[in-house]
Amino acid sequence: MNPLLSPTSPELNDSDFALLAHYAKHLGRASSAARFTLKSGEKRSKKKGHGMEMLELRPYQTSDDLRHIDWRVTARTGHTHTRLYAQENDHQRILLLDLSPDAYFSTRYAFISTRFIQLAGLIAWRSEQQGDKLLYNLSFGGQSLEHLNKSSVWGMISQLKNASKTSNRNRQATSDLGWYGSKVTSKARNKDIIILTDKQHWDAKQQTALQQLAKHNQIHWVQIFDHHSFELPPGQYQFADAMGTTSVKISKKSSEQAKKDFFEQNATMRQRLAKIGIRHQLFDISEPPEGIARYLLNQGALR
Template sequence: MTMSALLAPSSPELQEVDFAQLGHYAKHLGRAPRAHHFALTSGERHAHLKGQGLEMLELRAYQASDDLRHIDWRVTARTGQAQTRLYAQENEHQRLLLMDLSSEAYFGTKHSFISTRFVQLAGIIAWRTKQQGDKLSYRLCFGGQDIWQQTTPLLPKLFHPLSQASLIQSRHHATPALQILTPNPVSLKARNKDVIILTDKQQLGRPETLYLKQLAQHNKVFWVQIIDVNTFKLVPGQYQIKSVSGESIVHVSKHSSNLAQQAFQKQNQQLKKQLNQLDIEHLVFDLSEPPEGIARYLLSLGAIG
């Protein structure tokens, strides 16, 4: 799969063999910024440590709750005041992938469909998680389906529903509400995870907002949105749209394009405001951005390892 083929695949419907080839891109994304998970006390340790476990960061004055084993006696003797070694540790990262596609995601003016780009990105995230030895759980909502996995799956088990999510026929069953923000075992008790939400949906009702607030209280949440800016730049005229149900004619005028763009921007600004209030990263990418480019940006933010 060449660079151009990844950006603009021959078909928006991806086969499982296409996901196998995404592993190369995941492997060569680069290195993630180093992130430490700080212990609540100098002596606290957590399970599932990677690498060498604890790493000393600095010294500070001894506190009553500190573990006596972490007192630096040499510095204490020199300064006359008890000093404690403060540690950080690299935990095994746990990632929760939530993808929710509307019927409008199965469209694109250039390169491919928005749905295809989301599915490619999900595949790269899955590969990268496996390559880094991290843990992944997921929930995929598309075409009337709701597929989830609480424990780290074998990649083929994930690639099969991702392949299904790319099928154009899914546009006939997509629901407008955000299914991924309804109670589900995969996210109900999620704690200390990097949560990546992939969706083209923009409306957050009160129930979804409350559930998202709960999710953001205990996890770091990244909201990834992919749009097609060319949708609002179509030359006025008649366009023939082909789908699995047949062909139809769509009339586009400059006025209708302006109204659609204004409505989209207003809704998107409202979404951004809601997410900012919940301290959630709102990341918007154009369809022209290759999937590995989006993944690399997520890597720079620490969303993927």
């Protein structure tokens, strides 16, 4: 069996992440990576200057370079405007990984948390191999860790190894999702943002923050679930979570209701995301992580 599809343990080690580096290198390339159109008057220019690419046209600020004043727009509007540029080879993306205690469970192949962490590892390695800058926020086990600067890929992997520990399911999840109140996303512009989470609920304030983030960035939302969890044979089961160990009786009726509730909640979530232009993709645990990474590659989230 594919060692990525079904690792020997849900708690990943250095050899597991080293294997991910090999798969990341051989993902191939997208035939035509889709880029996004910015909103709120921002645009990418086909004309290049100073070895740079125009990102935004905005009212002049005292800290702006005088050489980048757009005199045509200034003359037309009567107000000084400046062009903002970014280096053409400055490819940056943001990864937000947010795991609830429920993610540390699955009926086969791997824990949902493990699959998310494998995918995060592939994204980290691919960014490293392509020389791209990767900023990230990792939320798991009641803690939130973020990195604002490019660092060694093994530094991030060390944190991902901690995220894979099954003891994290015994801790309460953070109330805020990765994009809310995060320094990583507070000033994000023209970035590919990849959100990996099993969570389906957030409040109105978090929705407003997400909408603002989506105005200036392309957000790729990946969700993983285990459809076999709705097909467990009727019986008595022991489940452990942040509140302790509980005994749960599962019947055919309760499984059908749980499946109905999940997909109704998922449909509501997808509608909320679609309204603000966020791409959402739901994968089953049977999908190997390199398959999900290729999806992101074809969507332009990776290169």
